Amino acid sequence: MHEESELVTGEAVVLDLRVAKLASRALAMALDVLLQFAVLLAAFIVLTLTVPGEDEALALTLILVCVVLILVGYPVLSETLTRGRSLGKMAVGLRVVRVDGGPIRFRHALVRGLAGFVVDFWTLGLFGAVAVIVSLCSSDGRRVGDFLAGTLVIRERVPETTGHPAIAMPPGLEGWASHLDLTRLPDDLALASRQFLTRFAQLRPEAAQALGWGLAQQVAEALGTPVPPGVPAWAFLAAVLAERRNRDHARAVQAYTARVQAARGQGYGAPSGFAPAPEPPTPPSGDNPFTPPS
Helix, strand or coil, X not given: CCCECCCECCCCCECCCEECCHHHHHHHHHHHHHHHHHHHHHHHHHHHHHCCCCCHHHHHHHHHHHHHHHHHHHHHXXXXXXXXXXXXXXXXXXXXXXXXXXXXXXXXXXXXXXXXXHHHCCCCCCCCXXXXXXXXXXXXXXXXXXXXXXXXXXXXXXXXXXXXXXXXXXXXXHHHHCCCCHHHCCHHHHHHHHHHHHCHHXXXXXXXXXXXXXXXXXXXXXXXXCCCCCCCHHHHHHHHHHHHHHHHHHHHHHHHHHXXXXXXXXXCCCCCCCXXXXXXXXXXXXXXXXXXXX
């Protein structure tokens, strides 16, 4: 059973996020810990072979440095570079986001990493007991590091469909949208924009304007193009998402057409389920097929 977050933004907008609970987070953490311990074991072997045995102070210092770098540096680096996903979270389908639904940055990952090392898991965490207790007491499954960093772990893989209606291209923005470089638009920002548009009619006018303008500025910054003068924030976001969907659809059709043509060229016929349109009948010689009978 998936549970939705009850968090709201400063504009009183309820977030539609599938929060990750203790079981999925524990599995992701176990995978990350196995990887960290494997790296630690390799580091200890290297230190044993390279550091002189009589220099115990140097060996202890290097071991402590390796432990801190691996137990703190790994989650901080991975979550910063992947915008909220460690290898364990990738395997389970989780992502760390801000409580307002936006992507995390280095400062959020650093706070989570330090809190995880000191409070949640290792130094004072009794090997994860603190993180488990705090997570069970939190309605959103957040640990101490999440509260300090202002973050939330959500599920990216949701099996059931949400049934959101398709977003149409606002009239007059087709030509402008066709020149956008949409490869620079992050998926999480596109998802936040889609959620805003599907809830637009449910928001208070002042909340819709504030939240829409904030999202429009983030999207414009990501795309490297300003919001066209006189275009409302909702229309700007709708044009971007509609153009993104149209390009994805065009690429899918192009790829399918290429597979059909390749299959025909190799003599295999069309793929299963594909029925080419029948050829129109050829009219008798000398007759005009568009002339009605007398």
